[in-house]
Amino acid sequence: MPPDFPLLVAELLVLGTATGFIAGLLGIGGAMLMVPFITAxxxxxxxxxxxxxxxxVATSLATICFTSLSSMRAHHARRAVQWRVVVVLAPGIIVGSILGAQLGAALPGRSxxxxxxxxxxFSATQMFLDRKPKPTRALPGTAGMLxxxxxxxxxxxxxxxxGAxxxxxxxxxCNVKIHDAVGTSSALGFPIAVAGTLGYLWAGRTLPAMPYAFGYIYxxxxxxxxxxSVLLAPLGARVAHRMDIRPLRKLFAGVLYALAAYFVLR
Known part of the structure; x- marks a missing residue:
């Protein structure tokens, strides 16, 4: 065990706690925090x-395999998951996620x-403007959904x-109610995460051995x-129901712009 292992555990605990709480509080995906800080x-x-x-990126996807289950269960209990939409979208999502992992692994790290x-x-801009697309059409047919x-x-x-x-x-x-769209998206996060993780595991099978890593997974x-994050997300959600989080979403959007700049500059 390296001498700084306790420090590593402490850093990851802080990151996991912050990711879970903020995800529950602001309704955002944890990747926006996990990827920059795991990279650092x-x-x-x-x-x-x-x-x-x-x-x-690969490790972030792997964590979503677990965190998405908690979110999906909560939304399903509120009858906010349209499972028929999940069933039609999932095959295309699985194929796309596996392909995306191969593309991500093949890209230069800088790109x-x-x-x-x-x-x-892009996510920060969505959060800052808080715009919701106007429903203008119905969900497409099977080919379009795939x-x-x-x-x-x-x-x-x-x-x-x-993927949210x-x-x-x-x-x-496509005229799906916003609460159902969020709930259905939480269910779609699981096949995205599982297929993407398997894709990165396959792409990283030839990488040299690295400490505490199996391929691209840390x-x-x-x-x-x-x-x-699973333990703290429910607390963040409870706090969100007791306060107006719109000013916090705009403040956090500024933090995300700073993280985006960090990635470009480094």
Missing amino acids: ILAHRGYPADLTVKMA LGILFAVFVA GAGAVIGVISSIVGAG FISVPFMTW WPALAIISVA
């Missing part, structure tokens, strides 16, 4: 520069970092996210962040 943790410990962002910065800046699922899966897997930043606006635009972060 890995870089500080001397992991190869071209791999740090890829490992952070992947810039793509992630664009994702964070295609939409594939796009959601590819982009989500590349940036290590659960795309799937919620898409479903709202196991200490996966274990600690998953537990801490």
Whole structure:
């Protein structure tokens, strides 16, 4: 065990706690916090520069395998998951997520970092403006849903996210009620995360051995962040119901812009 292992555990506990609480409080995906800070943790410990962002993205997806189950269960209990939509979108999402993992692993680390910065800046803008797309049409047919699922899966897997930043606006635009769109998106996060994680595991099977890593997955972060975020997300959600979080969302959008700038500058 390296001498700084207790410090690593403390850093990951703080990150997992903050990620879970803020995700529950503001209704955002944890990838926007996890990927930048896991990248910094890995870089500080001397992991190869071209791999740090890829490992952070893959590890973020792996944590969503666990955190999405908690969110999905809560939304299902409120009857906010449209399972028929999940069933039709899931096949395209699975294929797209596996493909996205291969693309993410093949990209140079610098390019992947810039793509992630664009994702964070886009999400921050959505949060700051708080705009909801106007419902103008119905959900497409099976072919259209498979295609939409594939796009959601590819982009989500590349940036290590659960897909809500795309799937919620898409479903709202297609006349799905916002609460159902959010609940259904929480259920879609699980196939995105599982397929994307398997994709990164396959893509990283030939990587050289690295401490506490299996391919692109950084196991200490996966274990600690998953537990801490699952425990703290319900607390954040309870706090959100007792206060006006709109000013906090705009403040946090500013933090996300700073994180996006960090990725571009480094």
